[in-house]
Amino acid sequence: MIPAAFEYYRPKDMAGVLAILEEHGDDARVMAGGHSLIPMMKLRMADVPHLIDLQDVGGLSEVTITDESIRLGAMITQTDIINHDGLKTAAPILQEAALQIADPQVRNMGTVGGNVANGDPGNDMPGLMQCLDASFTLIGADGERDVPAREFYEAAYMTARDDEEVLTAVTIPMPKGGYAYEKQKRKIGDYATAAAAVQIVKDGDTCIAASVAMTNLSDTPIFSEAAGAALVGTTLDDAAIKAAMDAMLDDIDPTEDNRGPIAFKKHVAGVILRRAIERAWSRA
Structure with a gap:
């Protein structure tokens, strides 16, 4: 758990950051909080000969x-x-x-x-x-x-x-309507087995806009346009929510790991998405 040797930089402005990046190219990495990069360096999963800390750069905390x-x-x-x-x-x-x-x-x-x-x-x-x-x-x-x-x-x-x-x-853009972020994880501090972000706008009893994204169910976060579209124009009855869940399942591509097999992750994703949709709808 000891990183390889590296040069540490703490520039005072963005010009200094860019100058170091230009000088060292792929050998330089920028660090903000460090909670992702430092563990990877300690495990030797990331080789960073030149580490640039942004803590002292002004104008980035507003x-x-x-x-x-x-x-x-x-x-x-x-x-x-x-x-x-x-x-x-x-x-x-x-x-x-x-x-x-x-x-x-x-x-x-x-x-x-x-x-x-x-x-x-x-x-x-x-x-x-x-x-x-x-x-x-x-x-x-x-x-x-x-x-x-x-x-x-x-x-x-x-x-x-x-x-x-x-x-x-x-x-x-200024958020509108109801919202929810639902997350299932094994323990405090863990990454999500599945998480869903949902934003819903309604007019009367009808959904007129919906946005759905999922976390840790593919090798990138997934914005599911189809899942949101399945909700628009409905009163968010069970059939509409089920259609959104099915659309989302078509978009994700989970892999088996220590958080569970693929079938389990898909099940959890559906449960979490339903919860997020229902809570966002209740707040819309």
Whole structure:
């Protein structure tokens, strides 16, 4: 549990971060909270000759809320989300999800940017951000660009972020309607066996918009457009919910591991999704 030797950098601004990335290329990695990267380094699953810590870079820990959107700096911690009064009002699903991440020690250091950037399919925020149709701001030597969360994840630990880019912010359209983040895990601090993020808007007794995303059931988070579409235009009777569950099951591709066999994971996914849909509907 001892990492290989590495050079440690703690630049004061983004220009310093980008200069180190440009100099060392694939040999350099950026660290936000470190809860994913440091364990991988200790297990020698990641070789990082040059480690860049973002803790001292200014401008990455701000929350901006407008009528249209929410912008989270990449270094906002899960605890920051939980304790932020404005976010509790504007997007309570963020707090609901953050409270289910690991334990208080992890949440005190774990960041939004780190959670979404490294492409771990077990992380909670990637699926949530897909559900909320968020976008990620990336900065590199060629400037700044925004990538939709639904297009960011390519495979396990592989994303649309180039090696010399840094994820600096997450922007979320102002959430509407009812919401829920449901998660099943074996024990406190574990990754999800299955988790579901759901957002539902209704008009009277009819669902007019729905968004569904699942966590840790494939090598990327899964935004299931078909599952959301199965709910739209319905009163969310049992047949509609069952159709959404079936559509989601067609989209996921779980593998057997120490959290259970494939059939078990699919069963849990269906149970968790039903709970999330019903709770989101009750809040819509």
